[in-house]
Each structure stands twice: as C-alpha cells, then as structure tokens.
Amino acid sequence: MAFNFNWSPLTADADFYKRAQEMLTTALNKSPKPPIIVDDILVNELNLGSVPPELEILEIGDLAEDRFRGIFKMCYSGDAFLTLKTRVQANPLNTYLFSKPSFTSPQPLAASSGLTIPLQITLSEIKLSAFIILVFSRQKGLTLVFRNDPLESLKVSSTFDSIPFVRDYLQKEIEMQLRTLMMDELPAIIHRLSLRLWCPEYRAKEEEEMAQAVKQEEEEVAVDPFSSPPQDAVDSRGNVLDASEISSLSLDGGSEIHSLFSQKNLLRLATLTDSHRTLSLFTPSIRDAVFRAWAGSSERSDSAGSSTPATPSLLRSNSSLGTSTTYTFSRGSDDGHGHLPSRPSLVSMHSATSGLGLGAGRHSRSHLRKKKTRVVNLRKPKTTDDLVSESGDSETSSAAPASEPIVATHIPEEPEDNIIDPPHSPQRVRFRDSNIEVASPQKARLPSRPSLNLSNVAEQAIVDPIPTIEIPESTVPIFSRERRPSFHSSAYPAEKAPSTYTPAPITSDSAEAGSILSQAWVLKMANEIARRAQDMDSKGTREGFWTQSQDEREDTPPPAYQAAM
Amino acid sequence: MLEFMDYIQHAFYDVSRWNYENSYSQLTxxxxxxxxxxTPRGLRLNLSSLSSPNFATSYAIGSVGLVDGSLSYLYTSLPLQTTSRSGKIDLHDVIHGYRQIQELRRPEESWMWEVWQGGKRTDKRDSLLYGRLYLPQSTLEALYLRRISPSQQLKLSAVSDGRLRNGGTILALHQYDTGKYSTETLYSTDGGLLGLRGLYNFGPDPREGDIEPPRTEDRFYGRFSAGAEMYYGSLNKSGGVSFGGRFATLPAHKGVPLTATLTLNPLMGNLSTTYAVKAGKNLALCSKFDFNVYSYESEVKLGCELWRMKSRIPKENVRSMAAKLEWRLDPAEENSGPEPEEVAGVLKARVDQNWKIGLLWEGRIKELLFTLGSSIDMKRKDQPLRAIGLEIQYSS
Known part of the structure; x- marks a missing residue:
C-alpha cells in the first residue's frame, strides 16, 4: 500500500490562495478580537511554502476509493508564511479601559486618547506537531480534526519588533488566536474548501436549500401518512396483526417510503442491486450515489456453518446485518449513519415498487432536501414465515395476513440465493437522520416491525463500533484479504458501523475487482447448490422449530427473541 | 439626563459643599x-423615590434585547432636602449642557464642622452609601462616599461581576480640594493602576478673601486653569500622561460666555481642543478638534444645545371683588422680578466628520421626565437610523 501526498499542486493553484485568504480573513474576524486590535484583520499574503509536512500514518480505519479515514502524526517545520494587516491601538490605557465597567473606571481625561497604528504581522517559522484525524468522503468532503494543540512555536515579526513589550504582547496574543484558529476554525475552513472542490453543486445546493426552506416545511406537513398500504403485518411485540390493525399501523415506515422516493429512482436502485446479484455487467449510474458491493461475508457463517460463533445472539445480529444491502447517501457533514436491517419479505417486486411509487410527487423532493443522511435499505422486509417462527409456532404460517403472498417453501433469503432467484426490488427504504430520528415518534414505531431488535442491535453497533463484527468475517476466506484493517480503535465516532465492513466498492469496475467478485460468485453458487441439496435432504428428517428456522430461513429471529425462546 | 441616583449624589455634593467641578477630570x-x-437605546423606565431625606430607592427596567433591570438603594447620613419630585425638578439640574464655571468659593475651615456638646466633639463625617444590582447580569455596584474634612473626600467604588477578572474591581479615589488647586489620587485593583491628577486655578486665591468682580467691563473676565494627570499600571507596566488647560469666563463676564480647553497627550501625540460658546440665552455651541501628530489622524465634532422655554401666559389683571365694592383699585402689586421660566425641552445635536449624527430631546411631560434619542449614520444610506431610544423617569 502506498500513499501519494501531493503538496505542490495544492500550492500552485493561484485560485486556491485567493480562496484560502478569503476564508482565513473571515475566520480571523469572526471570533471576538482583543481590544488592542481596532480594525479588521486582513490576510495580506499567504504562502504554504515548498516544504511539505511530514506525515506519519498511525492508523487507517477506513479506506476506499471514495472515502478515507486515518490518524496521522504530523510534523511541520516548513517555510510557509502568513502576512496579516490590521490596525492596533497603541495606547495601553485605552485598551485597559476597554470592556471595564465604567462605574469603577478612573475616567482619565485625555491620557486614554487613542493612537491607532497600522500593523503588519508576518507569521513564519511555524512549527506544528499534531495528531490529525482525517476523514474523507467524496460526499461529505474532508474533515480534519486536531487531537491536540498543534502549534509548537512560531515567529511573529511585526512593525514593532524594536519595542520588546509590544513584541512580546503580540507574540502572546497571536499565538493564542492562532491556537483557536487551528482547533476550531481550520477544520471548518478545510471542510468548506473540500466541499467546494469535490462537490461543484455544493454551493448551488446550499442556495437552493435556503430558498426552499419555507416551502419544505409546508410540504412536509402535507404528507398524508395513511395513504399507503401496510408493509408488515406485525406489531411491536412481533404478533401477527389482522387487516384492521394493519391499517391502523400503517403510518410508519411504509407511508414514509412512498412519500420519499419516486418510482423511477427505486427501479433504478433495484436494477443496480440486482445487477450486482446476478452477475450482470450493467450497472446503472445514479448521481450523487456511491454503490458499494456487499460481499456477503458475514452471512456465510450461517449457511456454511463452518464456524460456531461464541454467542448466538451476536451471530444473529451479524448475519442479519450482513444480508442487507446498504445504500448510503450522504449529504452535508452528518456523521453516524446507521442502517436498519430488515427482513426479506415475499412481497413481489412489482407490488412493492408500485406501492412505493404512489406518492412520488413533490413531497419526495422536500424530504430529500431536509434529511441529511439517508440509508436506503434494499433488503426486503421479513417474511411472514419469520413472524410465525418468532411467535414460536411453526404451524401457524397460514395465519399470516392475506395481503402478503405466502410461500411455504420459501427459498432461503441469502445472497447466495439471490444469484439464482429472480431479482427482488428494494422493499424497505428508510430515512435515517442520525440525530433526530432516534427521538422521533417514527423511530419509536419502528419496533412494530419484526426487525425491532435487529434495528436495536444495529444501533448499538452504530454507537459502539467494536462489538461482534469480527466473528463472521473470519469465516470468509475469499474476501478476507480485501477487508479493511480491523476496526478496533474507537477513535472514530461510530460512523456507519455496519457498512464500513464492506470490501472494496464495485463501482471501481476494475478488472481485479471483477475477477475476484466473479470468483466469489462461482464459489458461492457452488456452495449454495450443495447446501440446498443438503437442505432438501434434511428437510424430511428434521422438523424441529430451531432447525427449520435456521435452515429454511437464514433470517433468524432477533437476538432478543432468541433469548426469550 | 442624569439618573436619579446621580442627581441625589450631586445634591449630596451641594449640601456638603463639595465643589464637584473643581477637578482635572471635569476640565472638559x-x-x-x-x-x-x-443616546438612549430601547425603552427604559426609571421609578425612583427619595422616601426620606436620608434614603432613596430607584428601580429601572429596560428592554435592550431582553428585559433587564436594576435595583438601587442609597443612604446618606446627611439629610437631603432637595426636590425629588420629577414634576418639580429643575431641568437645569438634571440636564447637563454648557457648564458655567462659578466663582471659587472660599473653602470651609475644618473648625466649622466641629460640633461640641458637653465638652466633647459630637460631629460626624457625612457619608453616602449606594448599591445597585443589575438583575439578569447579577452585577453589583457599590459606592461609598465620605467627606473626611471640608477639603477632602474619599470615594470607594466597586463592581462585583462574575465575568470580570478576579470577580470584580475596586477603585479608591481620594480628592483634596482647596479651591485654588485640587489633587486626586486613585488606585484601582484592576491592573494595580495608580493615578494622580491635579488642577491649578490661576488668579486670586479664594482662601485669602472673597473675590470681588471687576467693576469695569473687561474684555474677558474669566479664569484659566491648568492640570495634569498621570497613570501607571503597576501590574501591566503601562501608563499614560496628559496635560490640559482651560479658559472659561465667569458669570460676571459681560460678554458672550465661552469655554476653551486644550488637552495634550505627549505619549500618544494626541492634541485636542474644544471651544464652546453660549451664543444666546438658550443656545450653546461647541466644537472639538482632535489631531494626532504621530498618525496624522484627525477628528472634528460639532454640537449644539437648544433650550426651549414655555411661553409665559401673562397674568390677567382683574379687579378683586372687594376692590370693586369699595370703589377703588387693587393695591398695586410690586413686581417681584421675572418669573422663572418653565423649560419645555432641550434639544442636543452633534455631528462628526463621518456624518454620524446624534440627536437628543429631553424634557418633561406632566410628571414624567423623558429622554428621546437617536443616533444616525448618514454614511449608510440603506439604514441610516442606527439606534433609537426612549427613557422615562418618574420620581417622588
């Protein structure tokens, strides 16, 4: 692995300097200035120099073509310099009286009269030493955070170098200002710069957002939550509901879906995932979206049974996480994606898409603007069989709601199956705003789905990136070398924990990836055929609930249910 | 317009015969x-009362941003018989405009304060205590004023505020005034600032006898005063110096009253001159010119003050019934001089070289004293009105 850091192209761009100067100027003038500075601080000259900083890679948490996350140790002692222009108050008594209560002011008559002097400060010989956390994503731009105070020393030379008192004072003040600039403002500046660099429509987007702000609110209110048919027929306890209860329940996820996505987009998404699953070479391009191949590493553990995980509950959560295909859209700088795993369902593609497409109107726009992070879960909702198995009675499968087709001899919903199965459409689409939705009533409703506990598990995984992910991964030999370095460091605040374990994205279209993938599929298929044959054999003999739930459906009940059972 | 508590404080100076104006800090x-x-900002209401000659309270509520207010209490050991009703207060006492320099008074001797009773001195030094609490900010102001002797006064002022460094500051000011000259020494805990101010009045010494006004109409009959101040921050090793002089005509001057000052800050190269004339009975004009010899920065300010008097309704001369019955005229009333004019309002205006204009209209409506002010920036065409405010005071 090699990294190529380019220092000179950044500094060669004249436009870059202009922009950086503007941003530095605004940043310097934003924080309250000390009373000695009586004018705006103008960045007169900025030069990053020719000596690049020394970077030492301490850890790389995430690496892909479109995103990167790592910790660096940076040392810089280059020849960069910065020239500032401002005007300072030279009378110490004047600055002394500033921001002092007038009640106890000595009220000098003329001794405090001001003398403003134009001042030019040159900051040079900047020595930095810092631990940097760098998070890059093509959508969210570049986020750079200093873990410690980066400024080691710098030389301040000004017009007052001959007066030691003023020089010392300036040195002290400027170091203080620079520290706050580095810690607080610089990350924001870099983020904005990077967004402008990689997202040309960033600015236009922002303006559009501003303009539509009022409109959104109105439209959001106008969404009718009852206008779509229910998707799942189960309540928060996992019990099967009858038709009347279904209708009353329908104002959560399902209704949201139709109002958020247009049918066209969903069809495209469906084609995309299916192309991935069916070895089709055609991948439709979707704007502003990054498609990551899901190698299906974790679900193998179930089907192959080659390894016995330590705790069944962990395994369950993992497998269910693994089987879902995640589409991650991100807008803005929100961290903390999560994806809500849901079960595959038997609802056919057609009905699903039509149901989803019902409300594809103007409302979808408003939501698209509002939500910052969207996770489209292309995995199908849970089957009715699952509900049955969860309720602990394998014989009542026929009691499932009639609205959903029941296939008794349901083919296990695994990615392995998907190779053979006709493509399924994305069924469950959820919006997730990491901050808001946790507390929102809609979130509270999510448990009404069979995936209640799974979603909870997924959230735990989001909050704490460490748990449970390692076990199933170790069972997949094919993709193991493509996997990222393990994710033990909790330095990253839990960003899209489940999805980060995906191997290299399929969008890269490289020959290597293709060959590896095809190799994987071939292996998978062989595996699957063998397994199914075994299943058919064992079906007659093994009738127990556990075997059924494990064999017939890869979708196991959520951990909590499992524990209860 | 002076706040009620400042008005009471000035009344204390008057009653205790302290010449407030004979100080270098009051030179300009x-x-x-x-x-x-x-100029006031927002709406502000003051409700004050001098409930007894020794005790005054004042409540203020304002609306700058959110609602804020203050409570203040004042106690003085010297009974004040001053007018405290806002309907009766002379506006000249609460609105400071052109300040006519008075003849220096002969200072009291310390024996004048002595009160003997049964062979023992029973006189006490007059003191004033004042506290003010600003409510949402939780800022406390305190003042202790003590007349040590007829020529000395001690003033301790303190501010307690959690946002200040060290939680607050104390300023101690000792004033010594003999009439001919006055000195002030001060110490502030904030930065350990030490200060020294002095003012010297040229001309006859009031201690040597009452000054009698000149008989001839001199071209200028006034007084020249000169002074200096010096500050040194013992903690931050900084300081400041200024010199100043003033010439002002005295009330006996027959011509147009005028005041001219010159202040000089040799360290910072700042030069400031002011010139004020009382052009008419109700009109005063003032100009100020600042110049810095180091940075060549200059500043010009012009201002005026216009007092508007209520037109007096001439008293009708009606024969009394008793006089009619007796077939005679009323006895001729001796004319006891012109009645004191009622002030309708005062307009103050100023403008500087940046076309920043400040306007103030102060006056009285019924029992309420009001101050209406606005600051205008003509350079900003889109939004010239920078601030507008109304302050209303009621006191009893």
Missing part, C-alpha cells in the same frame, strides 16, 4: 455634555 465637562452625550 462642557464639551463632553455637548458632544459626547449618550
């Missing part, structure tokens, strides 16, 4: 009153 009082007046 006229120019400050005419050019550097504060």
């Amino acid at each position: 009082a006229t120019a400050r009153a005419l050019l550097d007046f504060e």
Whole structure:
C-alpha cells in the first residue's frame, strides 16, 4: 500500500490562495478580537511554502476509493508564511479601559486618547506537531480534526519588533488566536474548501436549500401518512396483526417510503442491486450515489456453518446485518449513519415498487432536501414465515395476513440465493437522520416491525463500533484479504458501523475487482447448490422449530427473541 | 439626563459643599455634555423615590434585547432636602449642557464642622452609601462616599461581576480640594493602576478673601486653569500622561460666555481642543478638534444645545371683588422680578466628520421626565437610523 501526498499542486493553484485568504480573513474576524486590535484583520499574503509536512500514518480505519479515514502524526517545520494587516491601538490605557465597567473606571481625561497604528504581522517559522484525524468522503468532503494543540512555536515579526513589550504582547496574543484558529476554525475552513472542490453543486445546493426552506416545511406537513398500504403485518411485540390493525399501523415506515422516493429512482436502485446479484455487467449510474458491493461475508457463517460463533445472539445480529444491502447517501457533514436491517419479505417486486411509487410527487423532493443522511435499505422486509417462527409456532404460517403472498417453501433469503432467484426490488427504504430520528415518534414505531431488535442491535453497533463484527468475517476466506484493517480503535465516532465492513466498492469496475467478485460468485453458487441439496435432504428428517428456522430461513429471529425462546 | 441616583449624589455634593467641578477630570465637562452625550437605546423606565431625606430607592427596567433591570438603594447620613419630585425638578439640574464655571468659593475651615456638646466633639463625617444590582447580569455596584474634612473626600467604588477578572474591581479615589488647586489620587485593583491628577486655578486665591468682580467691563473676565494627570499600571507596566488647560469666563463676564480647553497627550501625540460658546440665552455651541501628530489622524465634532422655554401666559389683571365694592383699585402689586421660566425641552445635536449624527430631546411631560434619542449614520444610506431610544423617569 502506498500513499501519494501531493503538496505542490495544492500550492500552485493561484485560485486556491485567493480562496484560502478569503476564508482565513473571515475566520480571523469572526471570533471576538482583543481590544488592542481596532480594525479588521486582513490576510495580506499567504504562502504554504515548498516544504511539505511530514506525515506519519498511525492508523487507517477506513479506506476506499471514495472515502478515507486515518490518524496521522504530523510534523511541520516548513517555510510557509502568513502576512496579516490590521490596525492596533497603541495606547495601553485605552485598551485597559476597554470592556471595564465604567462605574469603577478612573475616567482619565485625555491620557486614554487613542493612537491607532497600522500593523503588519508576518507569521513564519511555524512549527506544528499534531495528531490529525482525517476523514474523507467524496460526499461529505474532508474533515480534519486536531487531537491536540498543534502549534509548537512560531515567529511573529511585526512593525514593532524594536519595542520588546509590544513584541512580546503580540507574540502572546497571536499565538493564542492562532491556537483557536487551528482547533476550531481550520477544520471548518478545510471542510468548506473540500466541499467546494469535490462537490461543484455544493454551493448551488446550499442556495437552493435556503430558498426552499419555507416551502419544505409546508410540504412536509402535507404528507398524508395513511395513504399507503401496510408493509408488515406485525406489531411491536412481533404478533401477527389482522387487516384492521394493519391499517391502523400503517403510518410508519411504509407511508414514509412512498412519500420519499419516486418510482423511477427505486427501479433504478433495484436494477443496480440486482445487477450486482446476478452477475450482470450493467450497472446503472445514479448521481450523487456511491454503490458499494456487499460481499456477503458475514452471512456465510450461517449457511456454511463452518464456524460456531461464541454467542448466538451476536451471530444473529451479524448475519442479519450482513444480508442487507446498504445504500448510503450522504449529504452535508452528518456523521453516524446507521442502517436498519430488515427482513426479506415475499412481497413481489412489482407490488412493492408500485406501492412505493404512489406518492412520488413533490413531497419526495422536500424530504430529500431536509434529511441529511439517508440509508436506503434494499433488503426486503421479513417474511411472514419469520413472524410465525418468532411467535414460536411453526404451524401457524397460514395465519399470516392475506395481503402478503405466502410461500411455504420459501427459498432461503441469502445472497447466495439471490444469484439464482429472480431479482427482488428494494422493499424497505428508510430515512435515517442520525440525530433526530432516534427521538422521533417514527423511530419509536419502528419496533412494530419484526426487525425491532435487529434495528436495536444495529444501533448499538452504530454507537459502539467494536462489538461482534469480527466473528463472521473470519469465516470468509475469499474476501478476507480485501477487508479493511480491523476496526478496533474507537477513535472514530461510530460512523456507519455496519457498512464500513464492506470490501472494496464495485463501482471501481476494475478488472481485479471483477475477477475476484466473479470468483466469489462461482464459489458461492457452488456452495449454495450443495447446501440446498443438503437442505432438501434434511428437510424430511428434521422438523424441529430451531432447525427449520435456521435452515429454511437464514433470517433468524432477533437476538432478543432468541433469548426469550 | 442624569439618573436619579446621580442627581441625589450631586445634591449630596451641594449640601456638603463639595465643589464637584473643581477637578482635572471635569476640565472638559462642557464639551463632553455637548458632544459626547449618550443616546438612549430601547425603552427604559426609571421609578425612583427619595422616601426620606436620608434614603432613596430607584428601580429601572429596560428592554435592550431582553428585559433587564436594576435595583438601587442609597443612604446618606446627611439629610437631603432637595426636590425629588420629577414634576418639580429643575431641568437645569438634571440636564447637563454648557457648564458655567462659578466663582471659587472660599473653602470651609475644618473648625466649622466641629460640633461640641458637653465638652466633647459630637460631629460626624457625612457619608453616602449606594448599591445597585443589575438583575439578569447579577452585577453589583457599590459606592461609598465620605467627606473626611471640608477639603477632602474619599470615594470607594466597586463592581462585583462574575465575568470580570478576579470577580470584580475596586477603585479608591481620594480628592483634596482647596479651591485654588485640587489633587486626586486613585488606585484601582484592576491592573494595580495608580493615578494622580491635579488642577491649578490661576488668579486670586479664594482662601485669602472673597473675590470681588471687576467693576469695569473687561474684555474677558474669566479664569484659566491648568492640570495634569498621570497613570501607571503597576501590574501591566503601562501608563499614560496628559496635560490640559482651560479658559472659561465667569458669570460676571459681560460678554458672550465661552469655554476653551486644550488637552495634550505627549505619549500618544494626541492634541485636542474644544471651544464652546453660549451664543444666546438658550443656545450653546461647541466644537472639538482632535489631531494626532504621530498618525496624522484627525477628528472634528460639532454640537449644539437648544433650550426651549414655555411661553409665559401673562397674568390677567382683574379687579378683586372687594376692590370693586369699595370703589377703588387693587393695591398695586410690586413686581417681584421675572418669573422663572418653565423649560419645555432641550434639544442636543452633534455631528462628526463621518456624518454620524446624534440627536437628543429631553424634557418633561406632566410628571414624567423623558429622554428621546437617536443616533444616525448618514454614511449608510440603506439604514441610516442606527439606534433609537426612549427613557422615562418618574420620581417622588
């Protein structure tokens, strides 16, 4: 692995300097200035120099073509310099009286009269030493955070170098200002710069957002939550509901879906995932979206049974996480994606898409603007069989709601199956705003789905990136070398924990990836055929609930249910 | 317009015969009153009362941003018989404009304060205590004023505020005034600032006898005063110096009253001159010119003050019934001089070289004293009106 850091192209761009100067100027003038500075601080000259900083890679948490996350140790002692222009108050008594209560002011008559002097400060010989956390994503731009105070020393030379008192004072003040600039403002500046660099429509987007702000609110209110048919027929306890209860329940996820996505987009998404699953070479391009191949590493553990995980509950959560295909859209700088795993369902593609497409109107726009992070879960909702198995009675499968087709001899919903199965459409689409939705009533409703506990598990995984992910991964030999370095460091605040374990994205279209993938599929298929044959054999003999739930459906009940059972 | 508590404080100076104006810090009082007046912001209400001759309370509520207010209490050991009703207060006492320099008074001797009773001295030194609490900010102001002797006064002022460094500051000011000259020494805990101010009045010494006005109409009959101040911050090793002089005509001057000052800051190269004339009975004009010899920065300010008097309704001369019955005229009333004029309002205006205009209209409506002010920036065409405010005071 090699990294190529380019220092000179950044500094060669004249436009870059202009922009950086503007941003530095605004940043310097934003924080309250000390009373000695009586004018705006103008960045007169900025030069990053020719000596690049020394970077030492301490850890790389995430690496892909479109995103990167790592910790660096940076040392810089280059020849960069910065020239500032401002005007300072030279009378110490004047600055002394500033921001002092007038009640106890000595009220000098003329001794405090001001003398403003134009001042030019040159900051040079900047020595930095810092631990940097760098998070890059093509959508969210570049986020750079200093873990410690980066400024080691710098030389301040000004017009007052001959007066030691003023020089010392300036040195002290400027170091203080620079520290706050580095810690607080610089990350924001870099983020904005990077967004402008990689997202040309960033600015236009922002303006559009501003303009539509009022409109959104109105439209959001106008969404009718009852206008779509229910998707799942189960309540928060996992019990099967009858038709009347279904209708009353329908104002959560399902209704949201139709109002958020247009049918066209969903069809495209469906084609995309299916192309991935069916070895089709055609991948439709979707704007502003990054498609990551899901190698299906974790679900193998179930089907192959080659390894016995330590705790069944962990395994369950993992497998269910693994089987879902995640589409991650991100807008803005929100961290903390999560994806809500849901079960595959038997609802056919057609009905699903039509149901989803019902409300594809103007409302979808408003939501698209509002939500910052969207996770489209292309995995199908849970089957009715699952509900049955969860309720602990394998014989009542026929009691499932009639609205959903029941296939008794349901083919296990695994990615392995998907190779053979006709493509399924994305069924469950959820919006997730990491901050808001946790507390929102809609979130509270999510448990009404069979995936209640799974979603909870997924959230735990989001909050704490460490748990449970390692076990199933170790069972997949094919993709193991493509996997990222393990994710033990909790330095990253839990960003899209489940999805980060995906191997290299399929969008890269490289020959290597293709060959590896095809190799994987071939292996998978062989595996699957063998397994199914075994299943058919064992079906007659093994009738127990556990075997059924494990064999017939890869979708196991959520951990909590499992524990209860 | 002076706040009620400042008005009471000035009344204390008057009653205790302290010449407030004979100080270097008051050298440019006229120019400050005419050019550097504060324009109120937002709405402000003051409710005050001098409930007894020794005790005064004042409540203020304002609306700058959110609602804020203050409570203040004042206690003085010297009974004040001053007018405290806002309907009766002479506006000249609460609105400071052109300050006519008075003849120096002969200072009291310390034996004048002695009160003997049964062979023992029973006189006490007069003191004033004042506290003010600003409510949402939780800022406390405290003042202790003590007349040590007829020529000395001690003033301790303190501010307690959690946002200040060290939680607050204390300023101690000792004033010594003999009439001919006055000195002030001060110490502030904030930065350990030490200060020294002095003012010397040229001319006859009031201690040697009452000054009698000149008989001939001199071209200028006035007084020249000169002074200096010096500050040194013992903690931050900084300081400041200024010199100043003033010539002001005295009330006996027959011509147009005028005041001219010159202040000089040799360290910072700042030169400031002010010139104020009382052009008419109700009109005062003032100008100020600042120049810095180091940075060549200059500043010009012009201001005026216009007092509007209520037109007096001439008293009708009606024969009394008793006089009619007796077939005679009323006895001729001896004319006891012109009645004191009622002030309708005072307009103050100032403008500087940046076309920043400040306007202030102060007056009385019924029992309420009001101050209506606005600051206008003509350079900003889109939004010239920078601030507008109304302050209403009621006191009893």
